[in-house]
Amino acid sequence: MQVKHGHPRRPTVGCFLLSVIGYFAVSTPLLYCRTFSYPVINNARIPPVSAKPYLTLANGETTLLLNAGQGTTGTRTIMEATCRVGIPSFHYLFSCGPYQSFWTKSDEYLGQYNLVLNEKRVLHEKLMEHWLFYRECAYPRKPSWWQQLVGKPIIDCTTNRLEEVLKENKMTLIELLKQPGSFALHDSPYPYFLDYMLQLAKGGDATNNLQPRSITLMLSERENTIWSSRRIGEHQEVPVCKEQFNEIITGSSSSVEGDFYYAGAFDLIACVEQARKQDPPPRLVSNILISYRGLQDICDSRKSHASQCHQRLGEINASAMKDYQDRVRQLYKPAYTINLWDQRFTTAEIAMDIYNKLSKLQNMVNRVEMVMRGGPDDGKLLPLISTLESKSEELAP
Structure with missing residues (x-):
């Protein structure tokens, strides 16, 4: 049978309008129907409008839960766990905030809560935007033909x-530490600014009107050899301090200043400060930082010595x-x-373990149910763990 090949039909304005009408006629009602299926908030005390629109602890105190764990140590799972404790949390491109069901859309308190949380989200997203700058500039890709034609990098x-x-970044972190209420921060870029954030929180910054801030430090760990293999293989664009990997870059072993090496490849501020000592000073970000992909490309170029x-x-x-993990444990005592x-744990088990071991969280006020924001799980309900039950058995250390 002969098949005739003709020119494909181009979409018309009518097709476009039909697709728009279809979206509003079908998708929007389905989204509203989904809100009916959400359960009404359980174990959540909805305070009056006069209450502070954010999470507090006993006597109006607040704390910032800061996870010092590097990525690929389960930070996303732990972020969901802190959400299930009832703590607004941020992790890379994801976050969780107060859940508003269809029946509480007009609740003024929850509206205020989300408004205050949005201020934190804006600061977090600004840090993430700059984190992508570090990633892109640590090992820039070869410019495309049109970029070469323009002659100016994007x-x-x-x-x-x-x-x-x-x-x-430093000013944004100061503003983030000023934010009211208790909330949690996980994953990059925060471990790369760990020393700076803890020093600021401890002593404050009179110049920028930052008062000392309570930080509850957490650490998600992983066996370093397995972590290294997974991190390099699955997150090739992550930047690290170039000087730490001088042996890979030059092909010859050389000692790095002891204190600086101890700070690790994951201290961005220390890395830049160390680079300022170079003579002549570096001109490009890629002279200071490098990604795992860049390091792998260097190894690939070694041919017979690549493996x-x-x-x-x-x-x-x-x-x-x-x-890094030893330093956090010994110096900051999470x-x-x-x-x-x-061994494997559910997010509910981790959430209850966090709640049991961090006693200050047992006096939380204004605890409300959270919902995931961002990514494929956007809109996912994160049910609160029940704090009315007796303490469950703690997870093994």
Whole structure:
């Protein structure tokens, strides 16, 4: 049978209008129907409008739950757990905030709660925007033909721009620490600013009207060798401090200043400060930072020695992770530590464990149910754990 091949029909204005009408006629009612299926808030005390529109602890105190764990240690799971405790949380491109069912759309208190939370979300998203700058500039991709034609890079990856971004990051972190209420921060970029944030929270900053801030430090851990392999393989665009991997880049072993190495490959501010000592000073971000993809490309270029280079890369990365985790444990003594890789736990079990071990959370006021924001799970309800039950058995350390 002969098949005739003709020109494909181009979409018309009528088709476009039909698709728009179909969206509003079908999709929108389905979204509203979904709100009917959500359960009414359980175990949540909805305070009067006069109450503070955010989560507080006893006597109006607040705390910031800061997870110092590097990515690929279960930070996303732990973020869902803090959400289920009733704590607004942020993790990379995701967050959770107060859930408003169809029946509470006009609730003024929940509206105020979300309004205050949006201020935190704006600051978090600004930090994430700059985190993507570090990722893109650490090992820039080869420009496309049209970029070469224009002759000007889309992103300014000079060290001058790096200094500007780093200064903006510091101010944004100060504003984030000023935010009222209790909330939680997980994953990058926060571990890369850990020392800076803890020092600010402890002493405050009179110049920028920042009062000392209570921080409850958490640490999600993982065995460093396994972590290194997974991190390099699955998150190739993550930036690390270039000096830590000088052996991979130059092909010869060299000692790095002891204190700086101890700070690890994951301290962005220390990395930039160390780079300022170079003579001549670096011109590009890629002279200071490098991504795992860049390090892998260097190893691939070693040809007959590529496998040894990749093995050594994994060892150096694992060593940096071990130093980082040891440093956090010894210097800052986290209030809560968990390793999710020895055995499996549900988010409800982790949430209850956090609630049981962090006694200050047992006096939370204005605790409401959270819903996931961002990503494929947007709109996912995160049911509150019941705090009325007796304490369950704590997870094994």
